[in-house]
Amino acid sequence: MYDLAIKRGCVITPDGKQQLDIGIRNGRIAGLSLPGMLGEAKDTLEVPGRYIFPGGIDVHVHMDDLGAEEMEDWRHGSLAAAAGGITTVADMPIDNVPATVNGDTLRMKLERIKGNSYTDYMAWGGLATDNLASIPDMLKEGAAGLKAFLCDSGAKDFAQVTDPILLEAMRMAAAEDFPIIIHAENEAINQYYTKKYKGSSRWEDLGRMRPEVSEMEAVAKCALFARLTGARVHIAHISSAKSIPIIQEARRQGARLTCETCPHYLMFSQEDYIEKGALLKCAPPIRDEENKAALWKELEDGNIDIISSDHSPSAYKSEADGPDDAWAGISGIQCTLLVLYSEGYCKGRISLERIAQIFSYKPAGLMGIDKRKGSIALGKEADLAILDPTKKTVFGEAQMKTKVKSSVYKNSCFQGAVERTYLRGVMVKEPAPQGCYICR
Ligand SMILES: [Zn+2]
Structure with missing residues (x-):
């Protein structure tokens, strides 16, 4: 029975x-x-x-709860996830305050989440300038793996990782077989061009402030380090299809490298900044229409492994904010499956089985939960x-389950x-x- x-x-x-x-x-x-x-x-x-799709596994969310709960909290954010077909989320160690960079801060976060999440949940530990000594304690608490930034994270309490620390952490990751997820952009390139276009009110300059080469260079470094150390390395939010051949080449050479892109890179192109402005600002930024088509193709062809929301709402983002001062983050956790189905499958860009793979099966593998989740199969x-x-x-305010009812997807059909x-x-x-x- x-x-x-x-x-x-x-x-x-x-x-x-x-x-x-x-x-x-x-x-x-x-x-x-x-x-x-x-x-x-x-x-x-x-x-x-x-x-009937397997419940989504979103490996990249910022629930903010704990010190930044005016932006999002677990009750709202996880309900929004579930309303969009997601059943497991992995929370980032940044944007909550204090950042999750040791065992104590992870325990604080878990205490906060307990009893408040509508989805199952995991938590990434943070890898900052020099907290290698804190990694074992975070792992002991069940951290999913580590998150690191190769560029400025934007948070005062989460420093960008240095190359030697990243290498050392990857050696630990290879030995313990946990994944490291990396925000891959080159800080010096970003700084130089952000300064050059500082004060610009033209949204087309956002892509110039953080150009594709910034991502490509950082991806190449991750690829090299991954190959040398044998660690499982996952590149967060790929914005440029030009990064994909770098990843493929590293895989051919034996690197255990995976990557994700996000619904906003598939739904929008940089031309949409004119209408959407600050609501569409994210890091790295949205690229052109040709790149969008290329990302869909890489997703369907299996070269991009995972779709994640990078859900990162802000309570303060105003449409009046300019390209260099607006909050970089998109509230979109409720729309991932809808974007894949409506913009992807219905427009002939992706198959239903590929949606099941990138939405659930592949993320389950990355997170090491594939024995229990990730597909509709006996025993799962x-x-x-x-x-x-x-x-x-019609994604109106009444449909939105997030705490802050401001999203670039608002009123999308x-x-x-x-x-x-x-x-x-x-x-x-x-x-x-x-x-x-x-x-x-
Ligand atoms: Zn993120």
Whole structure:
């Protein structure tokens, strides 16, 4: 007897789509059968015509809660994630105050999250100028791995990593097999061009302040260090498709290198800065239309492994802010699956199975949780996102679950609607957060 049967849906796995009935017992997928063949269940949900995706695993979010809760908190941010089909998030060590750079600050953060998350959650530890000695304690607390910035992070309490510290941390990562996620931009290049265009009110200058070569150079360094140390290295938010051949070459030479891009690089191009202004500011910035098309292709071709939201809301961003003084961060955790489906699948840019891979399967592998999450398969946790392809989502303020109702996606219209999200077999709904901490 199953606790719940979800019947007549079209199940998306990394290998393809299929009409399957899903039987859930004790929070796990205990039965997968051709329609009508599943055994008895206490409860049944019929979802004809809907797509059932594996719950999303967002490896890159900034929940801000703890010292910066006016921007986002776990109750809002995780509910927004779940409303967008995401069931597990990994929180960044920066933007909350104090930054998560040792065991004590990680314990403070976990205490804060406990009982307040609608999704399962993990936490990255911070790798700053010189905190190598703090790494073992963070790992002991279950940190997912380490996050480092090759450029100025923008936060006073989170210094950019130096090359030797990064190398040393990668040696530890190789020995302990934890991943390091890196914000890859070259600080000297950014500084030089940011100064050159300082005070400009022209949004087209944002891309000149942080040019593609800045990302490419930093990616090349990560690739070299990854190859030399054998560490698992993950490049955050790839903005330029020109970075991809560098990653591919390093992989050919044996580097364990993965990368992600974000929905905003796929939905918008730099021309949109004129209309969206500060709301679209992120680091690295959005590139041109040709680059956007190239990113979609790299995603579909398997060269970009993961989609992450890099959800980073601000309570202070004003449309009047200029290119060099506006907050760099985009609030978008609720829209990832909608962008992939509406802008990707519906426009012929990406297949449904590839969406399941980049949204769930590949991130589960990076985070080391692929035994329990990442696909709709027997024995896996029943984390599911049910999408109605016939409905439209108009992303108005009433739909937004985030704490701050300001987003570049506001009033966007998407084909498809995320109807329900299940976390370990239980439908996510207010006011009962069921999310658990996942230790690496
Ligand atoms: Zn980020």
